[in-house]
Amino acid sequence: MSRKAALRRELLAARALLTPEDVRRTAAVLSAAAADLPELAAAETVAAYVSVGREPGTHALLDALRARGVRVLLPVLMADNDLDWAVFEGAEHLGPAGRGLLEPDGVRLGPQAVLDADVVLLPGLAVDGRGMRLGRGGGSYDRVLARLAAAGAHPALVVLLHDDEVVARVPEEPHDHPVDAVVTPAGTRRFPPGGRDRPRVS
Template sequence: MRSELLAARALLSADDRVTAASALAVRALEMPEMSGADTVAAYVSVGREPGTRALLDALRARGVRVLLPVLMHDNDLDWAAYEGEHRLARAARGLLEPAGDRLGTGAVLDARVVLVPGLAVDRRGMRLGRGGGSYDRVLARLAAAGASPVLAVLLYDGEVITRVPVERHDRPVDAAVTPGGVHRFDGAAG
C-alpha cells in the first residue's frame, strides 16, 4: 500500500503540489483548534509530501510557537522551535530540521495541536505512516502522559481511504486535513 500511495504522489506536478500546499494551509488554519493554539507541533515537508511551509509561516506570523521535530539516532523525535525558513538545516535522510536549541522529547506535550505526516488515513482515523515508527513513539508518549492535543494528519485529497493496515501499537488521529477540507474521526479503532 505504501508503494502505491507514493507512486500516486509521484504523479503530481510541481504546480499541483504548490496549489495543494496553499489550500492545505488555509484548511488547517480554519480548524477551530488552531485559532486558540499557543503551541503547535508540526513538521517540514520534504519531497512529495503535502507542503507545510506556508502553514508553518502562517502559524508563526500569528504568534504561535511552532515546534518541529529533530530526528535522533534511535528514530525518536526531539523538538526545536521554528524560527523561520532561514533557520532550517538539511539533516539525515534529506530532512529539514530547525537549527535552534533542542527542547527534549517531552516538548511535544505542550502542543495543543500535533500535525503528523502520513501516506493515508482511514475512516476510523488510523494513519498509515512511512513505517519508521518515529511518530508512533510521539503518539504513545502523548497518550502515556495523558496529554490530549488534537492529532491531525496532513494529506492530499484522495488519501482518506476506507481502511489502512493497523498494528497493535497504532493510535488513531482526530482529523485529516486535505486541500479539500478537514475530515473528522471519532477515534474508534475497531
C-alpha cells in the same frame, strides 16, 4: 510484503506522479484550510513538521502560525529514530538533515517537549474512515503518540493529505492511534471523539 508496506508503495508511487504545480497548489489550499481549523486557531503551541518532496506542503502554514504568535515545535530526528524538538524561528533557520529532511537549528528541547503541544500535525501517507493513519514506517511518530498517551496528554491530532489519500481502510496494528481530523484540498473530515479508546482491530 506486508499489507502496510504494499499500501505505502502504492501511495508513494501516486505521489511520484504529482507535478511541482500540483504540489504548490495543494500546499496553498491546505495552508488556508488548516489555518482555519478551530484547534489551530486556539492553539498556543503546535508540534508540526517541515514537508519535503511531494508531501502535502506545510511551509506556508508554519509561517502563518508563527506570524500569529503560535509557538511552533519542529522535529529533530535522533539516531534511534526518536524525535527531539526545537522551536521554528523561520525558514532561514532550517537546514538539511538525514533522509532528505529539513530541521530547525535552534536549541534542542528534548523528546518531552511535544507534551506542551495543543495540536500535533502528523505526517502521513493515508487516513481511513476510522481515523487510522498510515505513516512511512520509521516508527518516529509511533513513539511520539505513545509518549503523549503515557503522559495523559491529548492534543488534537491532525493529518494533512492529498485528496486521494483518504482511503477505505488502513491496515492496523495494536500500537496504532487514530487521529482527530484529516485536512485535504476537498475539505476537513473529523473522527468521533474518544477514538483513542475505541476497540482495536487485530
